Amino acid sequence: METPYEITTLTRTDHPHPPAPAEHMPLGPAEIPPGVQVVMLPDGRRTLAYTQPTTAATPPPASAQPIPAWARTAALLAPTVGGGITAAGIGISYAAPGVIAMTDALWAAVALLATGCGGAALLLTRWRRRTPTHITQNITASGVFSRANGTINH
Structure with missing residues (x-):
């Protein structure tokens, strides 16, 4: 069984011979929990190890995607608005002589x-x-240097 993961471990140098690979697995394939796989160590032993989940390749996009509602509305309104502007221009050109008059x-x-x-x-x-x-004007004064008082009547 070949795995896409490279596992490196520190090898011991005090043993003259590496241990023989074990043929017996402690669990059956159906008993292995999710996220755990059987891996081959560099010295030839097979063991269980937690592995990173592999990311699946992105699936190809769906062949036909629905058109968004805003795009459909804009596409339907474009000729309507253009036709309305055209009709208004034609109406103004016909009405111009009457408006001038x-x-x-x-x-x-x-x-x-x-x-x-x-x-x-x-x-x-x-x-x-x-x-x-x-206009009637009445002025009175009582002496030579006295103050004069007067009234004006219309």
């Missing part, structure tokens, strides 16, 4: 309203009766 009419209405308000204000000021303003 409406703005001209609105400017004419504003000019008429401003002229009418200005004329009405001018006529109201001319038609209003003007009465002359009469």
Whole structure:
């Protein structure tokens, strides 16, 4: 049995002959717990040892993966938005002459309203009766160097 792990141990030099490999395993293959394997030591002995789990090669990706919902929504909305922008552009191009005529009419209405308000204000000021303003002033003083008091009446 060949293992992919290289196990190195310190060999003893005080024995002239290494021990003979044991043919008898203490446990049967079904009794070996997970994470434990039979390994061959450098001196030829087989023993049980804990080993690192081997990482399996990454499986190939699935052939067909579902399309994410956001991508499907964006793909469906793209032609709809483009068509809406196109329709709006065509509508504006058809409506442009009418919009220009409406703005001209609105400017004419504003000019008429401003002229009418200005004329009405001018006529109201001319038609209003003007009465002359009469001012009465009373000043009194009791001496040459005294303070003068006065009142003004409109």
